Amino acid sequence: MRIVVCVKHVPDATGKRTFDPADNTVDRAGVDGLLSELDEYPIEEALRIAGDDGEVVVLTVGPDQALDAARKALQMGAHAAVHVCDDALAGSDAPATSLVLAKAVEKVGDSGGAVGLVLCGMASTDGAMGVVPAMLAERLGVPMLTFAAEVSVDGDLVTVRRDGDVAIETVEARLPLVVSVTDQINEPRYPSFKGIMAAKKKPVETWSLAYLGVDPNLVGLAAAWSQVEAFTARPPRSQGTVVIDEGDGGTKLADYLAAQKFI
Amino acid sequence: MNEILVLVDHVDGSVRKTTTELLTLARTLGAPSAVFIGTGIDSARATLTSYGAEKIYVLSGADLTEYLVAPKTEALAQLVKQTSPAAVLVPSTPEAREVAARLAVKTGSGLITDAVDVQPGAPGGSPLTTQSVFAGGYTVTATVPVGTPIVVVKPNAVTPEQAAGAGVEQSVEVVVSDAARTARIVKREPRTRSARPELTEAEIVVSGGRGTGGDFTDVEALADALGAAVGASRAAVDSGWYPHSYQVGQTGKTVSPQLYVATGISGAIQHRAGMQTSKTIVAVNKDADAPIFELVDFGVVGDLKSVLPQATAAIGRAQGLVQPDG
Numbered sequence: 001m002r003i004v005v006c007v008k009h010v011p012d013a014t015g016k017r018t019f020d021p022a023d024n025t026v027d028r029a030g031v032d033g034l035l036s037e038l039d040e041y042p043i044e045e046a047l048r049i050a051g052d053d054g055e056v057v058v059l060t061v062g063p064d065q066a067l068d069a070a071r072k073a074l075q076m077g078a079h080a081a082v083h084v085c086d087d088a089l090a091g092s093d094a095p096a097t098s099l100v101l102a103k104a105v106e107k108v109g110d111s112g113g114a115v116g117l118v119l120c121g122m123a124s125t126d127g128a129m130g131v132v133p134a135m136l137a138e139r140l141g142v143p144m145l146t147f148a149a150e151v152s153v154d155g156d157l158v159t160v161r162r163d164g165d166v167a168i169e170t171v172e173a174r175l176p177l178v179v180s181v182t183d184q185i186n187e188p189r190y191p192s193f194k195g196i197m198a199a200k201k202k203p204v205e206t207w208s209l210a211y212l213g214v215d216p217n218l219v220g221l222a223a224a225w226s227q228v229e230a231f232t233a234r235p236p237r238s239q240g241t242v243v244i245d246e247g248d249g250g251t252k253l254a255d256y257l258a259a260q261k262f263i
Numbered sequence: 264m265n266e267i268l269v270l271v272d273h274v275d276g277s278v279r280k281t282t283t284e285l286l287t288l289a290r291t292l293g294a295p296s297a298v299f300i301g302t303g304i305d306s307a308r309a310t311l312t313s314y315g316a317e318k319i320y321v322l323s324g325a326d327l328t329e330y331l332v333a334p335k336t337e338a339l340a341q342l343v344k345q346t347s348p349a350a351v352l353v354p355s356t357p358e359a360r361e362v363a364a365r366l367a368v369k370t371g372s373g374l375i376t377d378a379v380d381v382q383p384g385a386p387g388g389s390p391l392t393t394q395s396v397f398a399g400g401y402t403v404t405a406t407v408p409v410g411t412p413i414v415v416v417k418p419n420a421v422t423p424e425q426a427a428g429a430g431v432e433q434s435v436e437v438v439v440s441d442a443a444r445t446a447r448i449v450k451r452e453p454r455t456r457s458a459r460p461e462l463t464e465a466e467i468v469v470s471g472g473r474g475t476g477g478d479f480t481d482v483e484a485l486a487d488a489l490g491a492a493v494g495a496s497r498a499a500v501d502s503g504w505y506p507h508s509y510q511v512g513q514t515g516k517t518v519s520p521q522l523y524v525a526t527g528i529s530g531a532i533q534h535r536a537g538m539q540t541s542k543t544i545v546a547v548n549k550d551a552d553a554p555i556f557e558l559v560d561f562g563v564v565g566d567l568k569s570v571l572p573q574a575t576a577a578i579g580r581a582q583g584l585v586q587p588d589g
Contacts, residue, residue, distance in 0.1 A: 128396075226405055232401065237559075240561050242564060249564075251574070253573075262522050
């Protein structure tokens with residue numbers, strides 16, 4: 001089976017993430033980026049499901065440096081990468097991103113065989129909206145199973161276990177479909193030295209909006225369906241009182257909670 | 264007056280607190296209409312009306328409960344078309360988030376997720392939403408210039424306040440396409456509900472991390488003394504010490520309680536993303552250099568194994584003084 005995994009290149013959460021004051025978008029130039037950690041899980045899952053005879057194509061949308069995210073997936077074992085890169089994409093919101101992903105998934109299917117499964121992470125670690133997979137399914141007109149903690153594929157029937165707060169559910173749908181997976185599903189592998197070397201020879205394609213047949217007026221900041229009006233840095237929390245426990249730490253804690261009327 | 268659709272979160276008609284928060288918010292924007300999908304409207308009616316629902320749309324049918332979100336989204340899209348609401352507010356559950364995402368594409372509408380506040384915008388324009396992003400490092404305000412603004416609202420965005428609405432009920436016939444009857448629920452095992460408050464809705468949360476060494480007894484005892492929910496750090500969950508549904512942080516739940524007590528948690532960015540917007544933060548940790556202490560209003564450098572039981576006992580005594588009969 002051919003599997004497409006959608007991945008995102010995000011600013012490092014341990015770096016200084018901020019916004020570009022010129023247009024209120026996420027500053028992607030001033031901070032180191034990397035493959036969104038939550039996207040390692042669908043890559044690992046895709047490799048498992050593909051087995052020896054399947055093919056895993058990793059797909060990313062973003063500026064030049066976004067290719068690094070796809071490259072990491074190739075190092076982990078994905079077979080090929082597609083990078084949709086176009087200046088018109090800057091500032092795209094989730095609906096626009098899902099449109100581009102959908103067109104790219106269809107194009108992957110047109111060139112090299114039908115795509116059975118599209119795997120995504122549960123959310124990105126920067127925007128963290130967690131809505132692109134569902135929007136992608138809506139665009140593709142295929143079923144979607146969200147937040148999978150376990151995936152099994154039997155012929156064209158895909159069964160997913162998801163651990164909700166209210167219930168543990170078993171849900172199923174037939175291929176082709178979109179599945180988003182949680183960080184509970186597996187332990188992503190680290191790229192091996194062999195994997196890193198092999199990745200250098202794997203096919204990487206760069207596609208433009210024109211190649212995908214996407215009208216550039218439908219994407220980018222100007223076309224966004226939601227608009228950031230302002231951003232403000234949260235004032236750093238001023239550190240309060242920290243006491244060393246000298247046998248009365250618990251009592252002091254209770255005293256503080258009582259003074260703040262929590263007791 | 265502008266109609267505001269509120270998607271009701273309920274379990275068999277038992278309305279969750281987040282819905283009363285959404286109805287309270289909706290009243291500041293226009294006239295709230297509750298959208299009730301599924302069974303149990305008889306149990307839900309009184310709550311919805313008492314929190315200000317002027318209308319209640321009841322959507323029922325086997326297609327809506329047997330299949331996953333696609334039929335619900337189609338139903339909601341039909342309702343949006345019929346009523347042309349000024350906004351749609353949905354709770355921050357995984358299912359509602361998926362409904363919101365699909366509804367946005369289906370109706371060509373902008374979507375805001377995880378709003379911590381929603382205020383009226385310019386007359387006739389989009390409401391102004393507030394979000395907390397980048398692990399609580401920034402506050403962002405946004406509007407939806409395109410379509411019907413769809414806003415996913417986080418729990419605890421407002422304090423629910425009662426205000427009677429007319430509660431005029433209207434059954435809605437839903438036409439579901441074959442294409443939406445695809446993803447099915449084949450098995451559902453309800454979780455046994457803990458007697459403690461629900462994590463994302465709780466006023467107080469007590470969390471344990473690596474420093475517990477796997478024993479949450481002291482954490483749970485303190486939580487129970489405070490009437491709090493219990494949370495866990497990713498380190499504790501990954502070690503198998505506490506279930507994932509209790510994880511606070513970037514890959515778990517985001518909480519914003521009045522009081523957050525972090526015990527044995529160092530305070531990595533991943534954890535801070537899930538709790539940094541709490542009103543008051545208290546920490547207990549052996550390591551005086553733990554980053555969590557940069558956030559705290561009050562901290563104790565010490566072993567939670569001795570600090571927590573002492574605090575729990577002192578709280579018990581204090582409560583005994585306040586409530587001699589209790």
